[in-house]
Amino acid sequence: MNDPVRSAATTPRSREPDALDRYGLRARVSAELSAFLDGQEALLSQVSTDLEPVVAALRDFLDGGKRMRPAFCYWGWRAAGARDGSAEPAALRAAASLELLQASALIHDDYIDGSDTRRGAPAIHRRFERLHRDGGWEGEPERFGAAAAVLLGDITLTWCDELFTRCGLDPARIHAARPVFDLMRSEVMAGQYLDVLAQARGLSVSTPRETLERARTVLRYKSAKYTIERPLQLGAALATGAADDPLAAALSRYGLPLGEAFQLRDDVLGVFGDPAATGKPAGDDLREGKQTVLVALAAQRATDAQAKALRAGLGDPRLDAAGVEQLCSVIADTGALAEVETRIGELTRDALAALGEASMDEEAREVLGELAHAATARHG
Amino acid sequence: MNDPVRSAATTPRSREPDALDRYGLRARVSAELSAFLDGQEALLSQVSTDLEPVVAALRDFLDGGKRMRPAFCYWGWRAAGARDGSAEPAALRAAASLELLQASALIHDDYIDGSDTRRGAPAIHRRFERLHRDGGWEGEPERFGAAAAVLLGDITLTWCDELFTRCGLDPARIHAARPVFDLMRSEVMAGQYLDVLAQARGLSVSTPRETLERARTVLRYKSAKYTIERPLQLGAALATGAADDPLAAALSRYGLPLGEAFQLRDDVLGVFGDPAATGKPAGDDLREGKQTVLVALAAQRATDAQAKALRAGLGDPRLDAAGVEQLCSVIADTGALAEVETRIGELTRDALAALGEASMDEEAREVLGELAHAATARHG
Numbered sequence: 001m002n003d004p005v006r007s008a009a010t011t012p013r014s015r016e017p018d019a020l021d022r023y024g025l026r027a028r029v030s031a032e033l034s035a036f037l038d039g040q041e042a043l044l045s046q047v048s049t050d051l052e053p054v055v056a057a058l059r060d061f062l063d064g065g066k067r068m069r070p071a072f073c074y075w076g077w078r079a080a081g082a083r084d085g086s087a088e089p090a091a092l093r094a095a096a097s098l099e100l101l102q103a104s105a106l107i108h109d110d111y112i113d114g115s116d117t118r119r120g121a122p123a124i125h126r127r128f129e130r131l132h133r134d135g136g137w138e139g140e141p142e143r144f145g146a147a148a149a150v151l152l153g154d155i156t157l158t159w160c161d162e163l164f165t166r167c168g169l170d171p172a173r174i175h176a177a178r179p180v181f182d183l184m185r186s187e188v189m190a191g192q193y194l195d196v197l198a199q200a201r202g203l204s205v206s207t208p209r210e211t212l213e214r215a216r217t218v219l220r221y222k223s224a225k226y227t228i229e230r231p232l233q234l235g236a237a238l239a240t241g242a243a244d245d246p247l248a249a250a251l252s253r254y255g256l257p258l259g260e261a262f263q264l265r266d267d268v269l270g271v272f273g274d275p276a277a278t279g280k281p282a283g284d285d286l287r288e289g290k291q292t293v294l295v296a297l298a299a300q301r302a303t304d305a306q307a308k309a310l311r312a313g314l315g316d317p318r319l320d321a322a323g324v325e326q327l328c329s330v331i332a333d334t335g336a337l338a339e340v341e342t343r344i345g346e347l348t349r350d351a352l353a354a355l356g357e358a359s360m361d362e363e364a365r366e367v368l369g370e371l372a373h374a375a376t377a378r379h380g
Numbered sequence: 381m382n383d384p385v386r387s388a389a390t391t392p393r394s395r396e397p398d399a400l401d402r403y404g405l406r407a408r409v410s411a412e413l414s415a416f417l418d419g420q421e422a423l424l425s426q427v428s429t430d431l432e433p434v435v436a437a438l439r440d441f442l443d444g445g446k447r448m449r450p451a452f453c454y455w456g457w458r459a460a461g462a463r464d465g466s467a468e469p470a471a472l473r474a475a476a477s478l479e480l481l482q483a484s485a486l487i488h489d490d491y492i493d494g495s496d497t498r499r500g501a502p503a504i505h506r507r508f509e510r511l512h513r514d515g516g517w518e519g520e521p522e523r524f525g526a527a528a529a530v531l532l533g534d535i536t537l538t539w540c541d542e543l544f545t546r547c548g549l550d551p552a553r554i555h556a557a558r559p560v561f562d563l564m565r566s567e568v569m570a571g572q573y574l575d576v577l578a579q580a581r582g583l584s585v586s587t588p589r590e591t592l593e594r595a596r597t598v599l600r601y602k603s604a605k606y607t608i609e610r611p612l613q614l615g616a617a618l619a620t621g622a623a624d625d626p627l628a629a630a631l632s633r634y635g636l637p638l639g640e641a642f643q644l645r646d647d648v649l650g651v652f653g654d655p656a657a658t659g660k661p662a663g664d665d666l667r668e669g670k671q672t673v674l675v676a677l678a679a680q681r682a683t684d685a686q687a688k689a690l691r692a693g694l695g696d697p698r699l700d701a702a703g704v705e706q707l708c709s710v711i712a713d714t715g716a717l718a719e720v721e722t723r724i725g726e727l728t729r730d731a732l733a734a735l736g737e738a739s740m741d742e743e744a745r746e747v748l749g750e751l752a753h754a755a756t757a758r759h760g
Contacts, residue, residue: 040566047570048597050577054570108534112527138582138695139669147492147576150530151569154488154537158565161541162558171555178545185538186420189531190427190434196527197430202518217428289519315518 019370020071025092029067032096036163037062054152057127062103064119069102069231070095071371072255076235079364080247090168094177094238097167098231100160105188107153111146112196113288114317120279125149169238177237179244184230191222198291203311208300215296223266224259228375246359253354254368261347262375264340267292269380271328272337277380283324289315298336306330348376399750400451405472409447412476416543417442434532437507442483444499444659449482449611450475451751452635456615459744460627470548474557474618477547478611480540485568487533491526492576493668494697500659505529549618557617559624564610571602578671583691588680595676603646604639608755630738634748638731641724642755647672648720649760651708657760663704669695678716686710728756 020026037059044051073095082091109115110123117123122130129145137144164181165174195218203211232251237243269278270285271294285292299310313319313327331337351372355365400406417439424431453475462471489495490503497503502510509525517524544561545554575598583591612631617623649658650665651674665672679690693699693707711717731752735745 043563043566044570047567047601048574048594050574050594051570054573104534108530112523112530114523132580135581135585137580137585139580143492143494144576144580146526148573150488150492150533151573151576153530154484154533155566155569155573157534157537158541158562158569161538162562162565165545165555165558166562171551175545175551175554178542182538182542182546183423185542186423186535187427189535189538190424190431193434193528193531193535194428194430196524196531200512200517200519200524201515205515205517214428214430221427 019367019374020066020068022367025071025074026067028092029070029096029099030063032093032163033062033099034059036096036159040159053128053131054148054155057124058103058152058156060121061107061118061124062099064121065099065102067099068375069098069227072228072231073098073235075364075367075371076232076251077239078235079232079251079358079360079368080236080239081361082239083361087169091235091238094164094167094169094174095231095235097160097164098234100156100163101185101188104153104157104160105192107149107156109192111149111153112192115280115284115288117280123149124152128152173238173241176241176243177234180230180234180237180248184226184234187221187230188226191218191220191226194218195222195291199289199315201291202289203291203299203307203314208296211291212293212296212300215291215293218291219260219263219267219293220256223263224256226259227262228259229255250354250358250360254351254358254372257347257354258351258372258375261344261351264293264344264347265376265378267294268337268340268344269378271295271331273380279380283319283321283327286314286324286327287317287319294331294336294340297339298331298334301334301336301339302330306334344376348372399747399754400446400448402747405451405454406447408472409450409476409479410443412473412543413442413479414439416476416539420539433508433511434528434535437504438483438532438536440501441487441498441504442479444501445479445482447479448755449478449607452608452611453478453615455744455747455751456612456631457619458615459612459631459738459740459748460616460619461741462619463741467549471615471618474544474547474549474554475611475615477540477544478614480536480543481565481568484533484536484540485572487529487536489572491529491533492572495660495664495668497660503529504532508532553618553621556621556623557614560610560614560617560628564606564614567601567610568606571598571600571606574598575602575671579669579695581671582669583671583679583687583694588676591671592673592676592680595671595673598671599640599643599647599673600636603643604636606639607642608639609635627738627740630734630740633734634731634738634752637727637734638752638755641727641731644673644720644724644727645756645758647674648717648724649758651675651711652717653760659760663699663701663707666694666704666707667697667699674711674716674720677719678711678714681714681716681719682710686714724756728752 037055041055044055074092077091106118107124110118111125115123116126125145125148128148129141132141132144167174194214198214198218206214229252232255233248236247236251240247270290270292275282295314299307302310309326309330313323316323352369355368355372358365417435421435424435454472457471486498487504490498491505495503496506505525505528508528509521512521512524547554574594578594578598586594609632612635613628616627616631620627650670650672655662675694679687682690689706689710693703696703732749735748735752738745
């Protein structure tokens with residue numbers, strides 16, 4: 001799962017306004033997370049001072065991130081016409097809780113994928129391996145790192161619903177939004193399992209058509225719905241007190257294609273992106289054997305020689321720079337890259353068309369239009 | 381309550397009434413979990429039929445278990461005087477959700493500890509390793525098993541709060557009980573981290589006094605509070621709509637010592653228990669290097685020769701039957717076993733004394749008295 005670097009907070013790259021940061025959302029989300037962690041730290045310090053490294057690691061980890069899901073949740077709430085002064089901080093707090101879900105998913109994902117870095121810093125399991133080594137403790141540092149990553153991801157996962165539930169909105173309203181919240185979590189975890197399964201089956205076991213179909217399912221559930229459609233609908237449900245209404249359907253018509261375009265952009269960046277902008281080493285997605293739609297399309301369009309190169313290199317943890325370069329050429333030469341770029345354009349246009357037709361708050365419409373560009377035209 | 385359903389799973393070992401099963405609680409908890417899984421299965425089947433093994437594994441996993449936490453939650457609810465007909469099934473559903481939290485903790489714990497079996501069946505990570513091998517898939521079966529265990533534990537963790545929140549009680553009442561629910565989850569995860577940390581530090585790095593103090597913290601947070609005190613208080617809060625009242629304090633005076641006695645009994649069974657009754661191979665706790673209070677007491681009381689044997693054998697994954705036997709002798713010969721047995725008796729008496737003084741529903745008092753014996757005088 002890719003969640004490219006934090007850098008946008010300090011170095012705007014394009015001439016576009018930073019839609020993710022209107023009303024200072026990014027800093028406000030960070031402040032909510034920080035305040036929440038302060039409370040948890042106070043609680044855990046009563047249990048044992050040995051828990052300090054846990055909170056410190058989560059604090060550092062949560063410091064990164066573009067706050068994309070909170071932004072979509074917030075603008076879903078605003079799309080429903082909500083902007084009441086006293087409820088606004090509570091809605092923002094509910095939106096901020098999605099960063100905890102994302103952090104949990106990334107911590108576990110990095111361990112599952114064996115990724116060494118995240119957001120330019122060591123992955124959580126590597127950080128705790130280091131703690132073990134520095135302490136000169138017993139047993140294998142890798143096992144301690146694994147255990148810590150599992151448990152830190154778990155605690156972050158429960159803290160997501162704790163912050164969401166305690167956001168301060170009326171309990172009846174939070175309760176009404178729960179079906180979206182619950183569905184979002186089940187979907188993203190199901191998508192992650194299917195992603196792991198797809199990698200295990202690899203390119204050899206399945207036909208190119210099966211591989212592509214599975215890659216599309218993973219893209220939809222692990223990423224598209226989870227990143228844009230569900231956060232938007234969650235925000236709207238918090239405002240309307242209804243999980244299923246015309247606005248939810250309209251937000252789906254905008255959010256689902258946009259989410260797919262977002263993930264296709266992520267797939268492209270995962271192979272062709274600049275490591276300085278993505279925060280992940282070049283070729284990591286290829287070494288991990290990620291069965292993305294981009295790769296599945298390349299496999300489907302490949303000549304025998306190209307298919308052989310793809311099967312040999314994909315998922316090889318020792319793939320070097322030349323090997324990465326060769327796979328990049330295959331993906332470009334088959335036309336898979338061009339097809340994905342075309343598809344990103346189509347999906348973004350579909351999303352914007354649906355946005356234009358939807359009945360919603362005008363400022364929300366404007367910002368969601370800008371967010372569509374931010375999600376699909378980014379570099380990291 | 382009329383027409384209680386009898387549990388087929390009940391095979392009482394002693395002359396005592398099976399307090400865990402009064403009102404057919406065990407079968408009713410199982411029925412709630414089964415109905416909940418039916419709903420999730422229907423939802424996931426819309427994502428992909430590849431998710432069938434996930435639900436099947438969780439169904440099998442949840443089939444085991446004594447339903448101890450749901451029973452304490454239910455009787456906490458009853459202790460507050462609640463027994464209203466229409467709310468009773470909803471309260472039971474909230475209680476049943478605790479089995480999902482426990483399943484999540486066990487799935488992740490078994491993976492972290494490298495345990496092969498749980499409840500007499502393969503641990504989840506082993507089950508999915510097998511799926512990988514049977515499918516002839518790519519990559520290492522162990523990595524696939526690890527990924528599946530992490531993700532199945534995650535989904536079960538979110539399903540716990542989904543079932544809890546959707547139990548059907550008034551949202552305001554659920555909301556009022558959330559502080560207990562949240563605290564319980566943070567405490568058990570903090571306790572698990574501290575347990576892993578204690579094993580990493582081992583007997584060599586720390587003094588016997590430090591080891592014992594840490595073992596007591598782990599016992600309290602990973603087990604005692606989580607198994608008895610918090611479930612009781614959660615049930616009471618669902619009934620009273622208040623997380624912090626005199627009943628909560630009284631339940632703590634009963635639940636905390638009883639929880640400690642329960643875990644001390646578990647420590648003893650983990651070393652001296654009959655594998656046929658515990659469902660875990662003899663000596664597993666010793667091979668895993670668990671830093672229990674029992675082991676910490678033995679370390680504190682050991683002669684130099686005994687301490688050397690303890691340090692050498694504890695945490696050795698290749699420890700054979702003779703090695704297990706030797707460690708058992710050390711633990712008995714130091715007097716640690718006798719001290720723990722004495723402490724179990726004292727704690728149980730403290731719990732029963734507090735129960736006698738508390739102001740609560742009389743039937744709940746009677747059942748909680750029986751549960752105190754069930755939790756501490758058990759064999760598996």
